Amino acid sequence: EPEVTQTPSHQVTQMGQEVILRCVPISNHLYFYWYRQILGQKVEFLVSFYNNEISEKSEIFDDQFSVERPDGSNFTLKIRSTKLEDSAMYFCASVGVAHSNQPQHFGDGTRLSIL
């Protein structure tokens, strides 16, 4: 069964540094999402992306965050100047069609640790 893959599985970065998290969604999916989960807390929506544009973003997704689909397969989340509070698991998800009754498929996540 096709799956969403994320790299790296664990990223350790110094505060203030830029970090790029990578995702390869399922190949025929059109809608892509980033979520994060701070340790011990619930999963929170960050941003949705369709047709090379952000569809929706949460309050968490401030100017330090950006997303990009640089080619036909990758979907990236960049944090420009990381803060301690950015430490979390970041999950990528994709779905074939949004606003439908299809489940989102999640990757295994990237654990981001900011020192």
Place this chain on the structure above:
Amino acid sequence: SQQGEEDPQALSIQEGENATMNCSYKTSINNLQWYRQNSGRGLVHLILIRSNEREKHSGRLRVTLDTSKKSSSLLITASRAADTASYFCATDLWGGKLIFGQGTELSVKP
């Protein structure tokens, strides 16, 4: 209270017993989904129930949805030690994004 609240927060049972987890939400939804998360791992989709459905089964899983009470339940029958994980409900509010609850941590003792 927040959209998507589960109870109990933690549940410990013996293998073979049934486990029931509940989820409540506040707004109108398109569908409600249940996900499972093993410690430190990704989210695995279990079951999706549409707003016009009342009950759905998948193997040992049974999900109910009561839109008048804005609540859902997940029942795992004949639990196994391998069912030990966190279980989350997530609501799709017609916008595509999912709103997750806090989750129920299930521990199944052999």
